[in-house]
Amino acid sequence: MTYCITPLPLAPFQPFFALDDAALLARGARRMTAGTPNSAPGRVSLIDAAPGESLILLNHAHLTEAASPYRANGPIFVREAAVQSPLVVNALPAILASRLLSLRAYDRDWMMVDAEVAQGEAVETWLSERLADSSIQTIHIHTARRGCYMAAASRPA
Template sequence: MTFRITPLPLSSFQSWLALDDAALAERGARRMFAQTPNSAPCRVSLIDAEPGEGLILLNHAHVTAATSPFRATGPIFVRENAVEAAPAVGVLPALLQIRLLSLRAYDRDWMMTDAEVVEGAAAATWLDERLADPLIQTIHIHAARRGCYLAAASRPASD
């Protein structure tokens, strides 16, 4: 068993990237610039913005199932020059490897069935083990310290 990490799709954010600062503020978002290395993880490209690089900070709904008590939204960064990541099966992007992660496993009804906090370098083993359980549909990966959504993990599609 193995996993595939899925970024958020660039198409969901292209209209945000075209907005000026005033229009972003009207929608509760902000244009920001990364201040330090590894401080602004882009959820589309799955890489950290370089210091000085422009980003949009906005709220994103990552669990949207109306019937789940685990519905959730939170702040995310999208780099202004983001290119959608396509990690290979079984590959944990560096952005995830260097962080303390909160891993949250969900079943088909978006009920949380398991959760753990792990150092990023150890996340691959946990993902593999949990996705071996046929009841688990997806795993959301969050930054443990701030709680922000980073990416999702699921079983790779069958060839």
């Protein structure tokens, strides 16, 4: 089974880049500077921010379907230098392959039907196996330790 990884779109986050710190704070966001390598994963570019790189830390609603009890939001980093990553087909970007991940499979009604914690090749296997099941529509990928949303996986269109 093939799968694709979908990053978040850049456009909704671009207005944040022009805001000063007070305006960001008023919106519940913060401008941050990446510290150590691999400490600030960008959700639009699907790459980690380099140490010293500027990011916006903000709350993002990643599951907004009103009828689902699994509605969810949480903190994400967006690199101010982000360039939109295309869909990634049949490969895990390094930002995902290098982390322990929480995988959450949803059906068409946005009900969670399966979940797993995995890393590396085990993630690819799990995604492929679950997406071979026609009852699974989408898989959300989160960091396992902090629970932050990373990307979504689905069948290619």
